[in-house]
Amino acid sequence: MLTLVGCLAPALLSPAEPASVSPHSAIESHTDGAQAGTAKKDPFETIFIRAEHVITKPGTVLDDAAVLVRNGRIVAVGTGLSKPDGATELSGKYVCAGFIDAWSALGVASEALVDQAASPATRTADGVDVFNFDHLRRDALRSGVTSARIQVGATGRVGGLGAIVRLAPGQSEDDVVLSPDCNLWMTIGLTQGSQPLFDNQGELIGIGGRAMDPFERVESVDRLVSTLQAGKNYLIAKNEYKHELEAWQKTITEKETELEKDAKKAKKDREKAEKDATEKNKKFEEKKYKEDKKPTAPRIDEDNEVVARAANGELPLIVHANRVAEIRALLQGTESLGRLRLVIAGGAEATFFSKQLAERRIPVLVWPAPLGRNRPDEYEASDLSLAARLKADGVQVLIGSGGIDPAATRDLPLLAGLAIGAGLDRAAAFEALTIGAARVLDASDRIGTVEAGKDADLLVLDGEPLVSTTRVLNVVAGGRVVALKED
Amino acid sequence: MITALLALTAPLVFAAPPTKSGPESPAKSVAIRADVVWLGDGRVLEKGVVLFSEGRIAEIGTNVSVPAGVETIEHKGFLTAGLIALHGYTGGQAGEMRDDARPAMPNAKIGLVFDASSPDVADARAVGITSLLLTPNAEGVAPGLTAVVKTSSRRLLKDEAHLSLVFNAGGLVSNREPTSLSGAVAMLDQLFAKPTGAVERAHGGSLPCLFEVGEPADVLRAIDFAKRHDLRGVIHGAVLAGEVADQIKASKLSVIVPAIGVGERRRNLKSVVALAKKEIPFGFGLDSPVNNPADLRLGAVMCVREGVDAKVAWNALTSEAARIAGVADRVGTIDRGMDADVVLWSGDPLDLGSRVIAVYVDGARVDGDKR
Numbered sequence: 001m002l003t004l005v006g007c008l009a010p011a012l013l014s015p016a017e018p019a020s021v022s023p024h025s026a027i028e029s030h031t032d033g034a035q036a037g038t039a040k041k042d043p044f045e046t047i048f049i050r051a052e053h054v055i056t057k058p059g060t061v062l063d064d065a066a067v068l069v070r071n072g073r074i075v076a077v078g079t080g081l082s083k084p085d086g087a088t089e090l091s092g093k094y095v096c097a098g099f100i101d102a103w104s105a106l107g108v109a110s111e112a113l114v115d116q117a118a119s120p121a122t123r124t125a126d127g128v129d130v131f132n133f134d135h136l137r138r139d140a141l142r143s144g145v146t147s148a149r150i151q152v153g154a155t156g157r158v159g160g161l162g163a164i165v166r167l168a169p170g171q172s173e174d175d176v177v178l179s180p181d182c183n184l185w186m187t188i189g190l191t192q193g194s195q196p197l198f199d200n201q202g203e204l205i206g207i208g209g210r211a212m213d214p215f216e217r218v219e220s221v222d223r224l225v226s227t228l229q230a231g232k233n234y235l236i237a238k239n240e241y242k243h244e245l246e247a248w249q250k251t252i253t254e255k256e257t258e259l260e261k262d263a264k265k266a267k268k269d270r271e272k273a274e275k276d277a278t279e280k281n282k283k284f285e286e287k288k289y290k291e292d293k294k295p296t297a298p299r300i301d302e303d304n305e306v307v308a309r310a311a312n313g314e315l316p317l318i319v320h321a322n323r324v325a326e327i328r329a330l331l332q333g334t335e336s337l338g339r340l341r342l343v344i345a346g347g348a349e350a351t352f353f354s355k356q357l358a359e360r361r362i363p364v365l366v367w368p369a370p371l372g373r374n375r376p377d378e379y380e381a382s383d384l385s386l387a388a389r390l391k392a393d394g395v396q397v398l399i400g401s402g403g404i405d406p407a408a409t410r411d412l413p414l415l416a417g418l419a420i421g422a423g424l425d426r427a428a429a430f431e432a433l434t435i436g437a438a439r440v441l442d443a444s445d446r447i448g449t450v451e452a453g454k455d456a457d458l459l460v461l462d463g464e465p466l467v468s469t470t471r472v473l474n475v476v477a478g479g480r481v482v483a484l485k486e487d
Numbered sequence: 488m489i490t491a492l493l494a495l496t497a498p499l500v501f502a503a504p505p506t507k508s509g510p511e512s513p514a515k516s517v518a519i520r521a522d523v524v525w526l527g528d529g530r531v532l533e534k535g536v537v538l539f540s541e542g543r544i545a546e547i548g549t550n551v552s553v554p555a556g557v558e559t560i561e562h563k564g565f566l567t568a569g570l571i572a573l574h575g576y577t578g579g580q581a582g583e584m585r586d587d588a589r590p591a592m593p594n595a596k597i598g599l600v601f602d603a604s605s606p607d608v609a610d611a612r613a614v615g616i617t618s619l620l621l622t623p624n625a626e627g628v629a630p631g632l633t634a635v636v637k638t639s640s641r642r643l644l645k646d647e648a649h650l651s652l653v654f655n656a657g658g659l660v661s662n663r664e665p666t667s668l669s670g671a672v673a674m675l676d677q678l679f680a681k682p683t684g685a686v687e688r689a690h691g692g693s694l695p696c697l698f699e700v701g702e703p704a705d706v707l708r709a710i711d712f713a714k715r716h717d718l719r720g721v722i723h724g725a726v727l728a729g730e731v732a733d734q735i736k737a738s739k740l741s742v743i744v745p746a747i748g749v750g751e752r753r754r755n756l757k758s759v760v761a762l763a764k765k766e767i768p769f770g771f772g773l774d775s776p777v778n779n780p781a782d783l784r785l786g787a788v789m790c791v792r793e794g795v796d797a798k799v800a801w802n803a804l805t806s807e808a809a810r811i812a813g814v815a816d817r818v819g820t821i822d823r824g825m826d827a828d829v830v831l832w833s834g835d836p837l838d839l840g841s842r843v844i845a846v847y848v849d850g851a852r853v854d855g856d857k858r
Contacts, residue, residue: 408750435655
């Protein structure tokens with residue numbers, strides 16, 4: 001046998017395509033009833049919801065309409081639907097999609113939230129604690145928040161992969177995690193000397209410590225950009241390797257065919273050469289072909305894999321940055337990364353860059369209290385008027401509860417209310433809490449609107465959504481009616 | 488002995504003392520017709536008219552005859568009395584609000600350090616806060632006298648609203664007496680044994696007290712103290728005050744609910760529900776500018792969502808707060824003769840989505856001059 005042929009044995013080198021998991025696989029398995037290893041589940045009930053107004057998506061309202069839910073999904077929305085036999089009936093004045101907290105801490109232990117050793121491949125999903133926080137999940141559901149993006153490593157330079165979780169209590173991890181990798185998270189200006197602050201009951205209440213000076217912050221942007229650049233280079237190297245390997249395999253095949261064609265002669269030549277070598281008492285050496293030189297694969301690096309995906313726009317990169325110096329540096333530094341999908345979180349002074357943000361379609365994820373005038377490194381805007389000012393400049397706005405206090409997710413609708421009170425229009429606030437967040441986090445195929453085919457995450461309300469006095473009458477989360485009664 | 492010392496070392500104030508008179512020039516007369524007027528005593532006027540004259544409310548009703556030459560502003564929305572934030576430091580320089588060298592300075596007037604031009608005051612005004620109860624920092628056992636100020640001018644509404652008495656551990660430090668809670672109570676008992684100045688006025692019942700507490704146990708200690716010395720007033724600082732609501736109810740003291748913010752523990756909110764259930768008078772603290780002034784209305788809304796009656800929560804921001812601050816004869820409700828402190832809202836003020844459209848203090852519009 002030719003040594004050459006041995007080289008052709010295909011190594012397991014398929015360049016790591018990120019395993020694309022069907023987003024619905026977890027849900028569909030529910031229909032089989034109880035799953036091995038998880039708590040016994042009730043089978044899905046069919047739910048029929050009537051409402052005076054069904055807000056299917058921002059700006060689209062169906063009057064006197066109904067929504068039909070079966071096996072965890074919305075199967076029909078419209079007027080003139082009739083209630084199937086045996087369906088659970090709910091009714092209210094308004095029905096709309098459940099709210100999404102785009103920046104939450106609900107469901108992750110506080111030690112993980114402030115972990116400073118996270119790397120890009122650190123997965124928040126691995127830190128999800130389904131055995132804890134049930135009372136806070138219920139509080140959040142009672143106020144209409146049905147899913148949340150959670151993030152570990154919130155104060156580290158790199159926080160790793162964020163996850164979207166469903167807030168229905170008492171579910172298994174498989175049911176809870178809607179997306180294990182909805183974004184990559186990095187921060188600027190928060191890492192140096194940051195210390196988690198705990199209240200006297202041991203609960204995490206904030207991050208203390210003095211933030212970095214402007215030069216350190218800009219330097220940390222440089223590090224961020226070079227991390228992204230390294231990820232991009234890693235991707236380039238991987239692609240080059242892929243092409244080189246293909247070319248090499250092609251050449252090998254050609255050579256092999258050529259040799260096969262002349263196999264008899266080649267065999268004879270080889271046998272002769274071996275015999276000659278033996279007679280002359282020399283060591284026989286196999287003939288070398290230049291095609292033996294196989295391209296070397298780049299070293300697999302989990303962190304670079306994730307960064308490469310972000311640099312390539314496969315998942316959004318959310319950067320927590322507040323002040324002018326770092327936002328300017330960030331926008332400049334990422335200009336050459338055309339496929340990057342950047343989101344700025346915090347963005348207290350982002351209005352100085354509204355034009356660029358709008359042009360480059362960079363959304364800003366605002367939160368309730370980006371420090372304030374009484375903190376060491378003071379900066380502009382310590383209230384939610386930021387949302388209105390950015391929106392007026394044409395920048396897409398999302399709203400989150402801040403990712404530190406798990407109890408704050410409950411107050412997301414009130415935060416949206418404050419943003420409205422500070423000038424954001426109601427429709428924009430509603431969009432920010434529903435389909436806007438879902439789109440930015442690549443979850444719009446599952447959540448964010450009331451449309452057939454979507455997961456059934458629905459609110460039944462006694463009044464207009466995001467009005468502070470409106471009460472949530474029922475919540476359907478993941479196709480199940482959530483008990484809202486007090487514990 | 489201690490009080491004698493205090494008289495000598497009364498706070499050194501470098502700013503010119505605020506005046507007790509009204510604003511420099513009386514605001515011109517104006518009438519506002521609003522879709523909905525909340526008078527603050529439970530009455531609601533639809534298409535109501537409020538007429539201001541010389542900084543006061545001259546007339547209210549649905550059929551007010553507006554004098555010739557007086558402009559009538561048509562407002563599509565709500566009109567209410569201005570909000571009153573209790574327990575704040577807004578407008579006082581941080582260092583001026585505390586004196587941690589001496590454990591007792593009952594005659595120190597916090598109102599003297601109020602600076603109406605501070606940007607924090609403009610922030611408060613922008614969200615509809617027209618009066619503030621300024622409180623000395625809870626240091627030692629008797630840090631001084633609270634004051635009520637307007638958010639528009641250097642006008643002091645009341646320079647002596649309460650005598651502040653401290654019953655929580657926060658007032659104790661290890662390098663000067665008292666160093667224990669029992670020691671603090673002993674020192675206060677000494678003050679009241681030979682009362683002079685503000686302590687004497689509190690002892691005689693003419694000056695209410697502000698009892699600074701923390702844990703429910705502090706509340707009970709403060710209640711005992713009030714009973715022992717026959718004091719009246721208000722408790723501040725216990726997020727779980729509602730868990731000793733029966734004792735508070737019996738003591739006839741009222742409560743300043745500490746600032747409520749995003750993510751507030753539900754147990755704390757339930758505590759407010761318990762106070763409301765017992766019909767204990769309460770208002771909302773803000774501890775501004777540490778807290779965002781917008782949190783004042785947010786706190787009330789959160790209590791409503793937790794089960795406090797909307798009217799009770801609104802009164803806690805206005806009329807009840809005015810009673811607690813001892814200024815109910817001037818502010819907190821919309822009535823003839825009251826100060827023209829009024830907020831125009833785009834909609835129901837208990838919906839956070841409703842915006843402040845205009846703020847009037849002493850009849851003059853003040854929301855335009857933001858920081």
